[in-house]
Amino acid sequence: xxxxxxxxxxxxxxxxxxxxxxxxxxxxxxxxxxxxxxxxxxxxxxxxxxxxxxxxxxxxxxxxxxxxxxxxxxxxxxxxxxxxxxxxxxxxxxxxxxxxxxxxxxxxxxxxxxxxxxxxxxxxxxxxxxxxxxxxxxxxxxxxxxxxxxxxxxxxxxxxxx
Numbered sequence: 001x002x003x004x005x006x007x008x009x010x011x012x013x014x015x016x017x018x019x020x021x022x023x024x025x026x027x028x029x030x031x032x033x034x035x036x037x038x039x040x041x042x043x044x045x046x047x048x049x050x051x052x053x054x055x056x057x058x059x060x061x062x063x064x065x066x067x068x069x070x071x072x073x074x075x076x077x078x079x080x081x082x083x084x085x086x087x088x089x090x091x092x093x094x095x096x097x098x099x100x101x102x103x104x105x106x107x108x109x110x111x112x113x114x115x116x117x118x119x120x121x122x123x124x125x126x127x128x129x130x131x132x133x134x135x136x137x138x139x140x141x142x143x144x145x146x147x148x149x150x151x152x153x154x155x156x157x158x159x160x161x162x
Contacts, residue, residue, distance in 0.1 A: 004038065006045050011037040049104060056159050063156040067113055070152070078119045081138045090138035094123065097132045097146050101154050106161035113153050 018033035114122040119137035
């Protein structure tokens with residue numbers, strides 16, 4: 001069964017999405033949806049990365065809570081910067097963060113964290129994964145931002161994935 005459906009949840013999502021997009025429950029559309037739901041995951045299986053090892057679940061829980069806190073804090077800071085933008089325009093800048101994290105799963109998690117936090121945008125990863133370019137909406141101290149980013153996000157991800 002695993003050979004036919006390597007990703008059963010993905011197949012279910014594709015089948016449901018097919019039926020929603022076609023807005024038809026005719027026999028032909030249901031059969032076509034089944035074909036798409038079975039064939040697409042089989043064709044895409046070589047592109048999927050292997051599941052990563054998750055270690056230190058307590059660190060993961062603390063990281064999730066920290067990111068939640070930082071999302072709220074950053075959202076308030078960005079809102080305040082937008083409100084006072086006439087008198088004090090935000091100092092948006094690019095910051096190069098040197099990376100010690102090289103695991104693909106950890107880097108993917110770091111990309112999601114960066115995308116979720118208001119005021120930060122992941123813009124480029126060095127080809128050798130040694131540095132990350134981030135745009136920060138309003139930045140006072142680049143060195144402090146890098147230290148915060150590495151200690152609060154990168155270090156826990158290294159503990160979890162490496």
